[in-house]
Amino acid sequence: MSEGTLYDKVWDKHKVTELPNGQDQLFIGLHLVHEVTSPQAFAMLRERDIEVAYPERTFATTDHIVPTQEEKRKRPLEDEKSEEMLDALTTNTGDNGITFFDFESGKQGITHVVAPELGLSQPGMTVACGDSHTATHGAFGSIGVGVGTSQIRDILATGCIAAEKQQVRRINVEGSLGEGVFAKDIILKIIQELGVDGGVGHVYEYGGPAIEELDMEGRLAICNMSIEGGARAGYINPDQTTYDYLEGREYVPEGEAFEELKSYWGSVASDEDAVYDDEVTIDVDDIDPLVTWGINPGQVVEISQPVPSPDDFDARTDREAAEQALEHMDIEAGQSMLGYDVDVAFLGTCTNGRVTDFARAAEILEGNTVDDDVRALAVPGSETVRAECEARGIDETFIEAGFQWRRAGCSMCLAMNEDSLEGDEVCASSSNRNFIGRQGSKEGRTVLMSPVMVAAAAVEGEVTDVRRFYDDDPADALTADDVSEVAD
């Protein structure tokens, strides 16, 4: 049993009582709501004639279904069902006194982008949302949990969820990253090593030099994909980077109140002598950028590695999954992912839809053009991100290179709006899931990678080592020939 970790401390602070079913009743300090998973929960509340217990701790935004094309964002929305959902959210939040970051607010966007940038997500909090990527908020040293609609009902009605404590696994990330390699590559490396179900029953505490060096946006990308590693939550202990990021944000108090909060934040960090249920070390020193080759996020390689063969896996289930992946992706074992043809480039999402993601991708696009055969979409994670990118002229670089510059939303991450793959298109995507059908076409193929790798793929029309775009040392960049040599 873990002891003295941030997870233990935050859990204890929020534990209301133990329930007769053996679970803990846990208070949720920040409840984030969006249009897809909440209407049924609000309806259940109405049926029971219960009011929202903590409307002031509840914030809503709309992300999954929103059109990202400027001209399509007029109400009523063209798509009737989307309009109905948006309308339900407007009514539900209005009736219950919940703040809703709608189109007019200028702050609309993906829940996991909006809450961090407004300073709503803070260290030592419990954060819940009807969305599996709520783990994202753990980047601040909070416990972020994704919940289902019945649990949304629970939170609306009582401010609490019923939950069991998980085991805590400390992941020490050692080494330092080379040029062109970023946080997304770290988390893909972790999932490659620990597997897509490695985290089941656990929360991940990420630490070590490679994590401490990351800015908040990198940390958000790491915690975001905890769920892809099978963990229910993931977090990073708060430090000066965290405090500096939070200071001055809209929902963060100022002056003395800030100092007081800061001492609370510091107090929840894991103790030096904290006890973990499990500890692993992952070395990311000089890793190459990673890309997925299959149909789950664990089917991933450094671009120097060839696509594995089903025989390389011990477990029957992994072998079968690999066979299915090779067939779906239409690739051969032993092949390099470099040179894999790309039809669509998609940059955005709650993993990589933040300002630095676009800024870094813009460095690659500067002076380059998107390949003629590539449809390229840049979708800011929030309207705040969009505004800042536009203020810095980043949008211009994208547009000049041939990207479509869109308004904020989830977009092609799961294609609940009109942004979708068609047929068996291949998408170089900065998102977090490459499941079959995820991007809107059941033949569609997704290759997950970092934002700069998406930019490089957009320019070349194929999976490319982004390091060839950094002028210092283009010789560092790999090509498919290097990989087959390794494979032989």
Add this chain to the structure above:
Amino acid sequence: MPAVDPEADDNHITEVGGTGVPIPGDDIDTDQILPARFMKEVTFDNMAEYLFYDARRDDDDELNDHPLNRFEGANIAVVNTNFGCGSSREHAPQALMRWGIDGMIGESYAEIFADNCKSLGIPAATTDHETVTEIQQWIEDNPDGNIDIDVEDETVTYGDTTVDVDIDDAMQEALVEGIWDTTALMYSNMSKVEQTVADLPYADD
């Protein structure tokens, strides 16, 4: 969903049963169970229609021989490992429930999926690969045969065979005691909630 009264007798779920449907495959994610494009509805009412929508149809949109097409009316779904992984959407278990599923037998489930099942009063039993495969085959051979999950004893009976299965302690307790309606349970502790909130340094508003 009707309001659930934790005092009412019919909240106690000690046994579920009926005919079975095998849904073979590992890592079946919620995007397959309920494709995202069908989530654009403000109620769960129509979800049964969308269950495994793509997998149940061939390219020209005709129903294929997917087990859910062949075993219409079944009550117990028998699945393999990591069923329900991916997105947390409750639409997935809601769709299974509304299609007619009252209980699940599988090698393993994604955690959020299992939690969602519990909230809906659907027992999700686990057992090893061999047993699951055997039951799946037995259903193929006995489409009208009865399968029972005894939640209290943690057993599954199909035909003349009874095997031991595992049901997570919290799930078992919640179902058997009829306390799976967590809203009602927690609602009775609101004064304690207020105390907890009062002690939180960030929530003094």
